Amino acid sequence: AQRVTQPEKLLSVFKGAPVELKCNYSYSGSPELFWYVQYSRQRLQLLLRHISRESIKGFTADLNKGETSFHLKKPFAQEEDSAMYYCALSSYSGSRLTFGEGTQLTVNP
Amino acid sequence: GAGVSQSPRYKVAKRGRDVALRCDSISGHVTLYWYRQTLGQGSEVLTYSQSDAQRDKSGRPSGRFSAERPERSVSTLKIQRTEQGDSAVYLCASSSGAPLEAFFGQGTRLTVV
Numbered sequence: 001a002q003r004v005t006q007p008e009k010l011l012s013v014f015k016g017a018p019v020e021l022k023c024n025y026s027y028s029g030s031p032e033l034f035w036y037v038q039y040s041r042q043r044l045q046l047l048l049r050h051i052s053r054e055s056i057k058g059f060t061a062d063l064n065k066g067e068t069s070f071h072l073k074k075p076f077a078q079e080e081d082s083a084m085y086y087c088a089l090s091s092y093s094g095s096r097l098t099f100g101e102g103t104q105l106t107v108n109p
Numbered sequence: 110g111a112g113v114s115q116s117p118r119y120k121v122a123k124r125g126r127d128v129a130l131r132c133d134s135i136s137g138h139v140t141l142y143w144y145r146q147t148l149g150q151g152s153e154v155l156t157y158s159q160s161d162a163q164r165d166k167s168g169r170p171s172g173r174f175s176a177e178r179p180e181r182s183v184s185t186l187k188i189q190r191t192e193q194g195d196s197a198v199y200l201c202a203s204s205s206g207a208p209l210e211a212f213f214g215q216g217t218r219l220t221v222v
Contacts, residue, residue, distance in 0.1 A: 034210075044200065044213040097142060097204070097211055099153075 006100035021072040023087030033070040034088040115214035132201030
């Protein structure tokens with residue numbers, strides 16, 4: 001079974017502070033991990049995926065298979081980063097995309 | 110081209126009635142998902158289908174939810190005997206395959222009264 005856990009429903013930081021959104025997963029096979037973001041009044045959209053190993057909008061995420069984690073990090077948060085963030089997992093075959101419960105990030109001025 | 114489109118954007122239904130929500134996915138995408146998004150519970154998968162599978166029911170144990178795919182790029186989520194707890198935003202997403210990006214519609218907000 002696929003399962004994604006985001007332990008923090010709410011996360012609040014000040015502008016310029018580092019931010020880390022936690023994500024843990026359970027999956028018996030080789031997982032593909034993603035972070036999706038939903039800004040206010042916008043549709044859910046892909047932020048980044050671990051296979052790309054890229055930084056998007058200053059965010060990075062490293063897959064740690066030993067800890068089964070895929071935490072999202074940004075060294076200096078900006079107010080425009082305020083949004084709902086969802087961690088997601090898919091099997092390599094893509095038969096199912098499972099989301100965590102989401103973390104609402106608020107970056108205060 | 111157009112992205113994923115859902116209709117209606119808003120739906121009010123009386124408890125106990127059946128509702129049908131439509132999703133027009135991106136042409137060529139093989140995998141289509143339906144999710145339910147509620148405050149505090151995130152997004153839970155309701156159904157997903159791949160390729161030409163016309164009916165797929167998974168994720169949600171209740172038999173009241175089902176999805177049909179009369180055309181490859183069209184899906185209808187059917188909810189039978191709606192309950193007040195079904196009030197939520199229903200999201201449709203499609204993907205051309207894994208592990209590629211899923212594209213989401215703007216959602217349908219269902220209110221059961």
